[in-house]
Structure formats: C-alpha cells, structure tokens
Amino acid sequence: MPTIPWLDTDKLDFPSVENALEDPNGLLAVGGDLSKERILAAYRRGIFPWYEESQPILWWSPQPRTILYPEQIYVNRSLRKALRRGDYSVSFDMAFNAVLDGCAALSPKRPGTWITDDMRAAYLSLHNDGWAHSVEVWRDDILIGGLYGMGIGKLFFGESMFSREANASKIALVHLCGQLQEWGYPLIDCQVGNDYLDSMGAQEINRDKFKQYLDQYSNIAARPVDKWAMNWRYGNVSLAE
Structure with missing residues (x-):
C-alpha cells in the first residue's frame, strides 16, 4: 500500500x-x-x-481535473428566466464572512462540513490579504446565495457555494464567469466534478493540461485587488440561445 x-x-x-x-x-x-x-x-x-x-x-x-471555461457556462431555461427577472443584486467581496457561514451551514442534505474553524481562519486571512474572494447574491438586502474561492494570477480556484433560494448559487457563478471573461481569466478550477457542476458546463481535463494553465497564468499580474470589491448587475454574459 x-x-x-x-x-x-x-x-x-x-x-x-x-x-x-x-x-x-x-x-x-x-x-x-x-x-x-x-x-x-x-x-x-x-x-x-x-x-x-x-x-x-x-x-x-x-x-482528471474538473474545470469550467467561463465563456462555456451553460444557462438553462429556468436560470435564464431568473437572470432576466433581475430581482436581485450581486456583489464581490462585500460579505466574505457571511458567505463562509453559508457554505459551512449544516442541513439535512449536508450533515457535515469540511470548513473547519482552522480552514475558516485560513481563508479569512487570505481574504484580508486579497487572495480569497466571494460573490454574493442579495434580495432586499438579504443574502440568498454566493460562492468563494481563490484568485491567483489570472486563475480562479473555486472552493464552495451555497443557496438559500432557488438558483442563487448559479446566479453567483454566472456573474463570476461574466467578470472573469472581461478580465481575461481562462478558467475556473472546480477541483472535483459533481452533477451540479456538470449541469453548469464543467468538464474534465488531464493533469498535464491543467499544469500548463498553472504555469502560464498563476504567476502573472492580474486584476488589482481593490477591483474585486464592487457592486454590479447582470449584463456581461450573453444569453443567446
């Protein structure tokens, strides 16, 4: 062994x-x-x-490694309708702690969490130093979903997401993909695949190909840290059929 x-x-x-x-x-x-x-x-x-x-x-x-190319995110009919309704707002890095809480929360479907106290402290410190980032989805000033991950060079490494209302985490992911496209980020590292990620267009690549992305993009200058913290609404991802 x-x-x-x-x-x-x-x-x-x-x-x-x-x-x-x-x-x-x-x-x-x-x-x-x-x-x-x-x-x-x-x-x-x-x-x-x-x-x-x-x-x-x-x-x-x-x-293999599960990744998502931002320009290839799949938006199904129900998500498309939710995005077009626009009855929500989206922000970056406005409530990192609250997103951690949402991702760590226990439920009947998730009786345990890997976001331990030590992991929470580590990623909060990384956030304070400008490495870890969150995307928040709000309705009437109430946080209904979001995600967080690491921005290193021009790669985003997704860690976890949560929803308190239908499609909330998907809305966060679509907005993230739109902004990463604008900034020229080639992919989101999703680590390990699942049905949820598959439904959003994630795919698998081999380790050698993933390493090529790491070598090319993880150490180059990227978007200034303060540019992550901004409020914006849907509009930079095509909803064409």
Whole structure:
C-alpha cells in the first residue's frame, strides 16, 4: 500500500503531483499547516487542502481535473428566466464572512462540513490579504446565495457555494464567469466534478493540461485587488440561445 508523506511544517515543499493516489483520487500528502505561504504554494502547484474536523490536514491533486471555461457556462431555461427577472443584486467581496457561514451551514442534505474553524481562519486571512474572494447574491438586502474561492494570477480556484433560494448559487457563478471573461481569466478550477457542476458546463481535463494553465497564468499580474470589491448587475454574459 502506498505511503502518504507527512509534510514538514518548517518547509513548503510538496511531493510531485504525479505521486497522488488513484484511490482515493488525488490524495497527495498529510500534515503541514494552513499558513498563507503554504496554501498559495499549494494552489500554484494544483494542490488544495480538504479534510474533516477529525482528520489531519489532507492535501489533494485529483486526476482528471474538473474545470469550467467561463465563456462555456451553460444557462438553462429556468436560470435564464431568473437572470432576466433581475430581482436581485450581486456583489464581490462585500460579505466574505457571511458567505463562509453559508457554505459551512449544516442541513439535512449536508450533515457535515469540511470548513473547519482552522480552514475558516485560513481563508479569512487570505481574504484580508486579497487572495480569497466571494460573490454574493442579495434580495432586499438579504443574502440568498454566493460562492468563494481563490484568485491567483489570472486563475480562479473555486472552493464552495451555497443557496438559500432557488438558483442563487448559479446566479453567483454566472456573474463570476461574466467578470472573469472581461478580465481575461481562462478558467475556473472546480477541483472535483459533481452533477451540479456538470449541469453548469464543467468538464474534465488531464493533469498535464491543467499544469500548463498553472504555469502560464498563476504567476502573472492580474486584476488589482481593490477591483474585486464592487457592486454590479447582470449584463456581461450573453444569453443567446
């Protein structure tokens, strides 16, 4: 049985992603810490932390990788109607903490959460430093959905999303795709696929192709941090049939 290496908290080194397990898909390393430097180093290598409260920190790099090209997001009929109604508003980075709360909230469909206290603290710190970002969907000043992730170079790494009303998280994702198109971001890293992401147009690419995107886009100058924080409404994604 393969041995999973433990990370040295004094070093930022990671094993090669080619050493990640096939089962469970993508498990690469254990331990280390959730410092800003380690998390940023991980994302730039196509690695992310994902674990539950009772577990040590687990680091993953799945093969294949699920991604979404912003210009290829799929908008079905019911979502199209919701977008055209426009009875909501959207913001960036206006309520990061509240989005974390929404993503971590337990429900009958989600009895547990991987957003532990340590993970929450780590991503809040990354947000305060301009790396982690949120998209919020509001109705009558009430937060009804949103998502958060990491913006590194000209890549967005999606982490989690939530809805308190129908289509709310999808509205957030469509708006994010529209803005990323405008800024020239080539893709959103969705990490691991599921039915929800498939329904929005996500697809799988192999590790080598994903690494090419990381090498090309993760270290280049991107949109200034303060430009994420703005209110705007739908209008920059085509709704053509």
